[in-house]
Amino acid sequence: MVFAFERQEQILNYVNQEKKASVKNLSKRFKVSEVTIRRDLEELANKGLIIKIHGGALTINHNFSNEIPYKAKFSLNVEAKKKIGKAAAKIIEDNDVVIFDAGSTTVEVAAHLCDVKNVTAITNDINIAMVLSNNPNVSLIVTGGILQKSVYTLTGPTAEDFLSTVHVNKTFLGADAISINYGITNRTMLEIPIKKAMIKAAEEVIVVADYSKINKKVFAHVCDLKEIDKIVIDKMDMEMEKAFEEIGIQLIIADKNP
Structure with missing residues (x-):
């Protein structure tokens, strides 16, 4: 039986x-x-x-063109995301103003944010907002917008308009797929204007994603890799590492930076 x-x-x-x-x-x-x-x-x-x-x-x-529910994202590659979050959080400095894109990897960056002072954090992710609301060293700003319940993300004109008015030191951007040829892509069109506004607002754009996203493309184009400054990832093979470095992207590999 x-x-x-x-x-x-x-x-x-x-x-x-x-x-x-x-x-x-x-x-x-x-x-x-x-x-x-x-x-x-x-x-x-x-x-x-x-x-x-x-x-x-x-x-x-x-899943190529439909958003994955948050609880599904959260259950994938958990240890890798924690490593990435820890490594990415080290990039944030005292007095930084940062944007956290929605996602199960960016929430790990927020969760590992410590040992810094007077950080201002902007996010459209309800889960990230909840994490940061308990951090005494963070001044939190939530974009507002329409809640996408399955992923706890705020989207729409209110969020887009707000992000168009700010200038920040760093944006931590999530990605559904990363390709040398196709850049950063996303499963749904709905989040594209938000992500573009986050990129435009930042002096430095840092993608946080686990290795399963590499050499893939999905439905909607977010940006070319030339708009990205750094990628924080759990691991990377030598061939791909060289390819990213050749186009000027700094890789921070969590397994090499524990």
């Missing part, structure tokens, strides 16, 4: 390996009813481990 949690683990491994799977094929493979498979997929989707679609499921990393 196979317990439900064991079957769901096997289903998750299969979906991640194959990138997508149908209810019908999963039913045949695991020798259970389609009703049972749909229930398994629902539970995996509720945990943020897969993306449930009509008739089946997609691996999270195969």
Whole structure:
């Protein structure tokens, strides 16, 4: 007898390996009813481990043009994001004014912000705002805007207009995908004007992203790499490291800077 949690683990491994799977094929493979498979997929989707679609499921990393819910993002590459957050937070100096883009990696930067004084932080991310609200050394500004509930992000004209009025030392930018040829791309169009405004507002733009985002592109173009000053990442192979350095981007590799 196979317990439900064991079957769901096997289903998750299969979906991640194959990138997508149908209810019908999963039913045949695991020798259970389609009703049972749909229930398994629902539970995996509720945990943020897969993306449930009509008739089946997609691996999270195969999702090309739809925003991944926050709890799904938060469960991916957790240790890598913490390393990145710790390394990126060291870039922030006393009296800096910084923007934190929304995201599960940028929230780790905010969470590791310590040993600095009189920092002013601007964000459109409710989770980041909650983290920073408990930091006595940070003056917090939230952009305002329309809440995207699945990702706890504020978007829309109010946020865009506010960001167009500020000038900051550093922007910490999240990325769904990073490519030498295609630059920074994002799964949804909705966040693009916000990200562009954050880039324009900053003297220095720092992308924070784990290695799974490298050599990928998704739906919507954010900016070319020439607009990026630094990338903080958990690891990088030598070939890609050289390619980024050749176009003038400073890499901060968390595994080399513990």
